[in-house]
Amino acid sequence: MxxxxxxxxxxxxxxxxxxxxxxxxxxxxxxxxxxxxxxxxxxxxxxxxxxxxxxxxxxxxxxxxxxxxxxxxxxxxxxxxxxxxxxxxxxxxxxxxxxxxxxxxxxxxxxxxxxxxxxxxxxxxxxxxxxxxxxxxxxxxxxxxxxxxxxxxxxxxxxxxxxxxxxFRFPSNHTPQHVKDAWEDLTKDMSNGEKMLAEGRFLISVLSVNIDSGKTQVNWPGDEGWSNPYSNPAYDYREHALGRLEWNEHIKGQLPEGQYQRDKEFWTNFIEALDRHQPSEQLA
Incomplete structure (x- = not known):
């Protein structure tokens, strides 16, 4: 491929x-x-x-x-x-x-x-x-x-x-290990095609922070304004998933049949996988 x-x-x-x-x-x-x-x-x-x-x-x-x-x-x-x-x-x-x-x-x-x-x-x-x-x-x-x-x-x-x-790939070599472990857990039974689609869900955050809606301007790779939200070591992937669930509920009525449930299951399962692999010191 x-x-x-x-x-x-x-x-x-x-x-x-x-x-x-x-x-x-x-x-x-x-x-x-x-x-x-x-x-x-x-x-x-x-x-x-x-x-x-x-x-x-x-x-x-x-x-x-x-x-x-x-x-x-x-x-x-x-x-x-x-x-x-x-x-x-x-x-x-x-x-x-x-x-x-x-x-x-x-x-x-x-x-x-x-x-x-x-x-x-x-x-x-x-x-x-x-x-x-x-x-x-x-x-x-x-x-x-x-x-x-x-x-x-x-x-x-x-x-x-x-x-x-x-x-774009997710997870990358910069992704925290517990998130990588959660991802492996989440996708272990997926086909390669399903994994690619799941991976693409994380591209949304990259695209959204690189769109200046006020100027209808898009920053592209290599542009001075290009930003990677996942570069922050403290990025909260659980909070990200919760935000996607909230957005999914917000646009529920606009989604094609079946997509709402698929997205809800994906982000819910990801949160559960993150909780299973969360480092013990962060659970205290």
């Missing part, structure tokens, strides 16, 4: 043209070291692979990101295992050649064949030329050499920049 389709509502967030850098290189490297330097280097050390196999571990290719692997492998003329093994080889090169510290330079060093391989795996349509790479942010370049499932929102703007695409 193309990376742009990870969220059913992510098409609202795809930015065309030049995208502004959202953080300086030193800031980017600081965030990278804080979260993913160990994980990224773990690929080359064998920590990211299954025992006795050159393929990336399922921990790095979780089920929700497996949907497009067969399509990509077929397009490449490879088996899924061979595709993952080739990706692992590129990651090993990245670790050995400083690709995690300077991903744009590393991408420029790759052959056109390897760039095209990454392009297909990441679901991008356009060739990855040197000129195209110049338009990548540092986050976009790093995510381009990481497999789906190991990518991150490194600058904290609420979006995953992967090559030229911006997409």
């Amino acid at each position: 193309p990376i742009e389709q990870i969220s059913s509502t992510s098409s609202y967030l795809l930015a065309n043209g030049e995208r502004k850098e959202t953080s300086g290189k030193e800031g980017f490297l600081s965030m990278l070291r804080q979260f993913n330097a160990e994980n990224a280097q773990g690929y080359a050390e064998g920590k990211g692979r299954t025992s006795g196999s050159p393929n990336l571990s399922v921990n790095w290719w979780p089920e929700r990101f497996e949907t497009g692997t067969e399509y990509s492998a077929k397009k490449l003329g490879l088996s899924v295992d061979d595709m993952k093994a080739k990706f692992a080889n590129i990651i090993e090169r990245a670790e050995a050649e400083g690709g995690f510290s300077d991903p744009k330079t590393f991408l420029k060093s790759l052959s056109s064949e390897d760039r095209d391989f990454l392009r297909i795996v990441q679901g991008h349509a356009d060739p990855v030329s040197d000129k195209a790479l110049e338009a990548f942010t540092e986050e976009a370049a790093l995510n381009f050499i990481l497999p789906p499932g190991a990518q991150g929102d490194w600058d904290g703007d609420g979006l995953y920049q992967i090559g030229r695409a911006d997409t």
